[in-house]
Amino acid sequence: xxxxxxxxxxxxxxxxxxxxxxxxxxxxxxxxxxxxxxxxxxxxxxxxxxxxxxxxxxxxxxxxxxxxxxxxxxxxxxxxxxxxxxxxxxxxxxxxxxxxxxxxxxxxxxxxxxxxxxxxxxxxxxxxxxxxxxxxxxxxxxxxxxxxxxxxxxxxxxxxxxxxxxxxxxxxxxxxxxxxxxxxxxxxxxxxxxxxxxxxxxxxxxxxxxxxxxxxxxxxxxxxxxxxxxxxxxxxxxxxxxxxxxxxxxxxxxxxxxxxxxxxxxxxxxxxxxxxxxxxxxxxxxxxxxxxxxxxxxxxxxxxxxxxxxxxxxxxxxxxxxxxxxxxxxxxxxxxxxxxxxxxxxxxxxxxxxxxxxxxxxxxxxxxxxxxxxxxxxxxx
Amino acid sequence: xxxxxxxxxxxxxxxxxxxxxxxxxxxxxxxxxxxxxxxxxxxxxxxxxxxxxxxxxxxxxxxxxxxxxxxxxxxxxxxxxxxxxxxxxxxxxxxxxxxxxxxxxxxxxxxxxxxxxxxxxxxxxxxxxxxxxxxxxxxxxxxxxxxxxxxxxxxxxxxxxxxxxxxxxxxxxxxxxxxxxxxxxxxxxxxxxxxxxxxxxxxxxxxxxxxxxxxxxxxxxxxxxxxxxxxxxxxxxxxxxxxxxxxxxxxxxxxxxxxxxxxxxxxxxxxxxxxxxxxxxxxxxxxx
Numbered sequence: 001x002x003x004x005x006x007x008x009x010x011x012x013x014x015x016x017x018x019x020x021x022x023x024x025x026x027x028x029x030x031x032x033x034x035x036x037x038x039x040x041x042x043x044x045x046x047x048x049x050x051x052x053x054x055x056x057x058x059x060x061x062x063x064x065x066x067x068x069x070x071x072x073x074x075x076x077x078x079x080x081x082x083x084x085x086x087x088x089x090x091x092x093x094x095x096x097x098x099x100x101x102x103x104x105x106x107x108x109x110x111x112x113x114x115x116x117x118x119x120x121x122x123x124x125x126x127x128x129x130x131x132x133x134x135x136x137x138x139x140x141x142x143x144x145x146x147x148x149x150x151x152x153x154x155x156x157x158x159x160x161x162x163x164x165x166x167x168x169x170x171x172x173x174x175x176x177x178x179x180x181x182x183x184x185x186x187x188x189x190x191x192x193x194x195x196x197x198x199x200x201x202x203x204x205x206x207x208x209x210x211x212x213x214x215x216x217x218x219x220x221x222x223x224x225x226x227x228x229x230x231x232x233x234x235x236x237x238x239x240x241x242x243x244x245x246x247x248x249x250x251x252x253x254x255x256x257x258x259x260x261x262x263x264x265x266x267x268x269x270x271x272x273x274x275x276x277x278x279x280x281x282x283x284x285x286x287x288x289x290x291x292x293x294x295x296x297x298x299x300x301x302x303x304x305x306x307x308x309x310x311x312x313x314x315x316x317x318x319x320x321x322x323x324x325x326x327x328x329x330x331x332x333x334x335x336x337x338x339x340x341x342x343x344x345x346x347x348x349x350x351x352x353x354x355x356x357x358x359x360x361x362x363x364x365x366x367x368x369x370x371x372x373x374x375x376x377x378x379x380x381x
Numbered sequence: 382x383x384x385x386x387x388x389x390x391x392x393x394x395x396x397x398x399x400x401x402x403x404x405x406x407x408x409x410x411x412x413x414x415x416x417x418x419x420x421x422x423x424x425x426x427x428x429x430x431x432x433x434x435x436x437x438x439x440x441x442x443x444x445x446x447x448x449x450x451x452x453x454x455x456x457x458x459x460x461x462x463x464x465x466x467x468x469x470x471x472x473x474x475x476x477x478x479x480x481x482x483x484x485x486x487x488x489x490x491x492x493x494x495x496x497x498x499x500x501x502x503x504x505x506x507x508x509x510x511x512x513x514x515x516x517x518x519x520x521x522x523x524x525x526x527x528x529x530x531x532x533x534x535x536x537x538x539x540x541x542x543x544x545x546x547x548x549x550x551x552x553x554x555x556x557x558x559x560x561x562x563x564x565x566x567x568x569x570x571x572x573x574x575x576x577x578x579x580x581x582x583x584x585x586x587x588x589x590x591x592x593x594x595x596x597x598x599x600x601x602x603x604x605x606x607x608x609x610x611x612x613x614x615x616x617x618x619x620x621x622x623x624x625x626x627x628x629x630x631x632x633x634x635x636x637x638x639x640x641x642x643x644x645x646x647x648x649x650x651x652x653x654x655x656x657x658x659x660x661x662x663x664x665x666x667x668x669x
Contacts, residue, residue, distance in 0.1 A: 029481075030477065030480065032473075032476075032477060051666045056480045058476065058480060060473060060476075061502055061503065061506040062502065064470065064473070064503075065476070065503050065506075068466065068467070068470035068473035068476075068477065069473045069474065069476045069480070071474055071477060072446070072464070072474035072477025072478035072479075073477035073478070073480065074477075074481070075464065075478055075481075076479070076481025076482035076485070077482050078481040078482075080477065094470070095466075095470060097467075098466060098470075223482070224444050224478055224482050224485050225444075225482055226441070228462070229441070229460050229461055231408070231456070231457055231463045231465070232464045232465065233456075233457060233464075233465035234465065242410075242411060243457060243465075
């Protein structure tokens with residue numbers, strides 16, 4: 001294939017492969033995973049490519065261990081990732097919590113399929129969107145990207161690695177079966193790939209506190225073997241990293257896990273707007289559903305309906321302020337999702353009654369018809 | 382009683398002084414540890430620090446990984462890079478740490494419930510792969526931290542908080558399990574065998590591949606009290622009487638009975654050479 005980590009050039013590849021290439025381009029050198037449809041092409045590509053670039057691929061015994069190994073890999077000093085789908089994502093929730101609590105940079109790609117349970121293993125779904133934010137027990141901020149093409153699988157995986165390092169936390173790429181298996185042109189340009197370096201300690205080991213935050217609320221990370229002799233625990237811990245089980249420490253620690261995302265939203269949140277200037281009705285969408293929504297938008301404009309789209313690049317943290325702002329100018333908002341109503345709840349919350357919000361659900365296993373979304377738009381006028 | 386306590390207080394500064402050989406491996410500010418009087422975990426930690434010292438492993442090359450439970454708290458006392466992970470996941474975390482940073486000497490220090498109930502699958506797969514790490518299991522026959530429930534090593538018939546009529550499950554024989562799964566070094570000792578434990582740990586740490594040391598420990602608060610075994614010291618005396626050293630014996634004959642008179646087979650069961658996961662992987666990849 002290539003000994004180069006960065007396959008600069010134009011390629012025809014599917015979303016899963018592009019995700020793997022994005023990870024390698026971003027410096028990922030450790031992948032641990034467990035086979036599951038429809039993410040298999042990510043693991044397969046990694047098994048081929050990791051040895052070529054001097055990284056390590058391991059197929060673990062399950063998803064519980066895959067994410068645990070990824071956390072260990074990250075503390076070992078490597079940029080690390082895993083990839084899975086709904087059933088595996090459920091199993092990973094345990095150590096996603098550990099990753100959040102221990103502030104461990106890593107990336108988890110979830111190629112969603114029809115759910116719940118085993119559901120529709122080979123068909124599209126967007127049913128894990130709320131799980132990405134609320135899946136593991138307790139409070140913590142979340143960063144999740146929703147790509148809509150193989151190109152974005154590459155680009156957003158790079159972004160995910162950078163945000164994982166910048167904010168020292170697991171970051172999600174919430175794709176789906178259609179995006180994962182869709183084959184399109186992917187352009188890789190090494191000049192366009194920026195790498196956010198690991199936040200190494202800036203003081204001597206004697207003075208270093210692994211969980212002392214900078215002004216941006218994010219601490220620094222000493223990898224294994226660097227002489228900092230860190231202690232890392234999932235128990236509530238003080239800035240030194242030692243267990244301290246009291247309300248004050250819980251408030252400081254867990255409060256910061258939420259705040260480091262919440263108070264840095266201006267840096268993290270990304271949306272794309274189309275036709276928003278004169279919009280009277282709005283579509284809020286993400287991932288594969290966005291591609292169908294684009295069809296509906298074009299037909300609406302052809303019919304003279306002043307429609308606009310807000311497309312969520314990051315689904316978490318949710319862009320409350322932007323949605324609230326838009327909701328004041330429109331009559332209504334349509335939210336097509338390949339689930340029976342998840343992100344629509346966030347849209348309703350952010351809209352705060354300013355506009356009518358209408359879900360266009362799909363149970364999974366297929367896609368909306370553009371006209372379903374169009375009809376919902378028309379009904380709001 | 383008062384005199385006894387006073388004496389303990391008087392010796393305490395010495396135990397944590399800079400002169401103590403274990404000190405440089407421990408986070409002094411974290412002491413005293415949380416373990417009960419009579420527990421075998423403290424001596425297991427000492428044996429491990431002694432083994433590190435004897436082998437002169439640079440402290441910055443040591444990574445200690447624990448799961449959850451009483452033994453799981455061990456990682457927090459080591460002044461090395463130390464990782465207190467989730468219940469059962471110490472071995473997979475250690476797997477990532479080792480593969481990502483092969484220079485690290487990785488020790489997994491955890492308990493029987495953590496490693497063999499919730500973490501059992503990871504144990505057998507890590508042994509099968511022959512990952513280069515040392516796994517130390519302090520076996521106290523029960524889930525101590527959660528209040529003394531029966532676990533995967535509780536002897537048949539023993540009483541625990543969730544086996545009030547006696548445990549009717551069959552326990553794992555850990556050396557046999559480790560050997561069957563592919564461990565290249567397997568030893569079992571009890572908390573009375575301090576020097577033997579240290580030697581076994583030295584052997585395990587020096588061994589390339591997946592090494593396993595089981596330490597049978599008293600648990601006077603959890604297991605001992607419910608099974609009328611007396612204080613921690615009584616459990617140690619019982620181990621002294623029951624332990625029979627049978628090096629290189631068939632580990633399948635090392636089952637542990639509840640009967641306080643029954644023999645407990647200890648010793649070094651397995652010491653073989655087999656290429657490690659990384660060695661095999663790199664050979665395959667280079668030959669392509």
